[in-house]
Amino acid sequence: MALRFALLALLTAQPMTGYDVTKAFRSSVGHVWHAPDSQIYPELRRMESEGLLAARAIPWGPRSTKTEYTVTADGEAALRAWMTTPVDYPVDRDPAHLRVAYLEFADDATARRVLEEHAAHYRTQRAQHAQQLASIRDRSHPILSARLARADLADHDRIVAVKALAYEGMIARDDAEIAWATRALDVLGV
Amino acid sequence: MALRFALLALLTAQPMTGYDVTKAFRSSVGHVWHAPDSQIYPELRRMESEGLLAARAIPWGPRSTKTEYTVTADGEAALRAWMTTPVDYPVDRDPAHLRVAYLEFADDATARRVLEEHAAHYRTQRAQHAQQLASIRDRSHPILSARLARADLADHDRIVAVKALAYEGMIARDDAEIAWATRALDVLGV
DNA sequence: TATACCATGTAATAAGTTACATGATTTG
DNA sequence: CAAATCATGTAACTTATTACATGGTATA
Numbered sequence: 001m002a003l004r005f006a007l008l009a010l011l012t013a014q015p016m017t018g019y020d021v022t023k024a025f026r027s028s029v030g031h032v033w034h035a036p037d038s039q040i041y042p043e044l045r046r047m048e049s050e051g052l053l054a055a056r057a058i059p060w061g062p063r064s065t066k067t068e069y070t071v072t073a074d075g076e077a078a079l080r081a082w083m084t085t086p087v088d089y090p091v092d093r094d095p096a097h098l099r100v101a102y103l104e105f106a107d108d109a110t111a112r113r114v115l116e117e118h119a120a121h122y123r124t125q126r127a128q129h130a131q132q133l134a135s136i137r138d139r140s141h142p143i144l145s146a147r148l149a150r151a152d153l154a155d156h157d158r159i160v161a162v163k164a165l166a167y168e169g170m171i172a173r174d175d176a177e178i179a180w181a182t183r184a185l186d187v188l189g190v
Numbered sequence: 191m192a193l194r195f196a197l198l199a200l201l202t203a204q205p206m207t208g209y210d211v212t213k214a215f216r217s218s219v220g221h222v223w224h225a226p227d228s229q230i231y232p233e234l235r236r237m238e239s240e241g242l243l244a245a246r247a248i249p250w251g252p253r254s255t256k257t258e259y260t261v262t263a264d265g266e267a268a269l270r271a272w273m274t275t276p277v278d279y280p281v282d283r284d285p286a287h288l289r290v291a292y293l294e295f296a297d298d299a300t301a302r303r304v305l306e307e308h309a310a311h312y313r314t315q316r317a318q319h320a321q322q323l324a325s326i327r328d329r330s331h332p333i334l335s336a337r338l339a340r341a342d343l344a345d346h347d348r349i350v351a352v353k354a355l356a357y358e359g360m361i362a363r364d365d366a367e368i369a370w371a372t373r374a375l376d377v378l379g380v
Numbered sequence: 381t382a383t384a385c386c387a388t389g390t391a392a393t394a395a396g397t398t399a400c401a402t403g404a405t406t407t408g
Numbered sequence: 409c410a411a412a413t414c415a416t417g418t419a420a421c422t423t424a425t426t427a428c429a430t431g432g433t434a435t436a
Contacts, residue, residue, distance in 0.1 A: 002283075017387080018388065019385095019386055020386095022388095029288065031282060033282070034282050034283055036424080036425070036426085038390080038424095038425080039423085042390090061386095061433050063432085064431090064432055064433075076295075079295055083289070087286050087307065088285060092220075092221060092223070096277050097359055098222045100359065103352040105266075118277070158294055158378075162290055162291060163291055165378075166287045169290065172366045180355075180359040180363075188348075188351065207414090209416075226396080226398085250415080251405050251414095254415085256416090257416090283424095
């Protein structure tokens with residue numbers, strides 16, 4: 001269900017073709033809610049058939065067309081309604097913590113590798129999140145720019161603020177994971 | 191796939207019936223890898239059919255039996271082999287951060303509620319994790335006690351250490367989430 | 381004219397969720 | 409003897425993953 005609202009939220013920035021959605025998804029909302037292209041295209045069609053999106057064929061080259069989707073009034077209403085529903089927190093399912101909880105079954109070298117890879121994984125994530133955050137803050141992020149261009153000027157700061165907050169939260173979590181792995185290496189002495 | 195190793199790891203503490211596994215699961219490894227009973231029973235059977243577990247019928251009351259599972263040598267080997275495989279990190283899919291990233295579509299009261307519920311959710315989690323951690327540290331946790339009773343005395347500290355680390359990691363994350371939500375309430379002024 | 385990129389999927393599978401279902405045993 | 413708890417699932421569904429599939433268009 002969340003995918004639908006991620007797509008809806010993305011498309012409020014501007015109308016886009018399915019292909020543009022897949023690209024824009026990866027560089028924005030996909031950081032908080034990943035989905036492969038093979039899930040996006042069918043979902044867009046379902047959303048169109050349910051009236052949340054309007055589809056328009058636009059010419060592409062001499063004898064082809066592509067489909068551009070626009071959020072309908074119903075779509076925006078659905079997005080606003082979703083905002084008032086409680087967030088449903090996923091149950092805990094964390095492969096890294098599961099692994100660490102049973103590291104007694106690994107030798108020291110393996111334990112070290114697991115923890116170093118954990119830190120490395122979150123350092124990579126952190127770098128990506130930090131880059132996103134920077135482009136949100138200076139408003140150079142392409143999707144954000146498009147969104148701001150269509151938004152009321154009075155809302156710009158709030159729009160930037162919430163997006164920055166989302167990425168700051170991810171970064172805080174990344175930092176917690178890096179610190180934890182570092183400390184674990186120390187505690188276990190591996 | 192991870193469920194299988196969570197069950198295997200749990201059953202190395204001591205042989206258990208399916209029912210005992212479901213109970214023990216909830217109060218231990220289920221904190222890092224949740225699974226409903228309806229997933230556990232079939233998985234135990236599959237593992238038995240693949241030789242990772244040995245099943246033994248033990249009498250229960252005058253005319254019934256229950257099935258007790260024991261980790262086989264193959265099972266323990268599978269667990270050790272799994273330890274050396276890279277952790278596969280799930281893709282990002284975070285309903286709370288998704289919600290916050292588009293809080294511009296919510297009014298102030300809704301935004302406040304989302305963030306307060308976020309903090310409340312992680313405070314609850316934190317309390318549970320802290321309780322687990324305490325019972326790990328003082329070795330009163332029932333599953334841990336059973337595990338230590340069957341383990342080499344020289345390994346006790348390491349066993350306790352990794353389990354404590356796992357919960358400490360969860361708590362660090364809980365704290366990061368609580369701090370983030372608190373700060374977000376402040377930044378948005380809602 | 382080759383290569384990159386645009387465009388849009390389908391099929392098969394795996395994993396996990398929710399709801400339902402049933403009966404035996406122990407205990408107060 | 410009623411209630412709690414022990415014991416073990418099945419069925420239907422939803423969601424997501426992986427791999428494959430196809431062809432048009434723009435550009436160097």
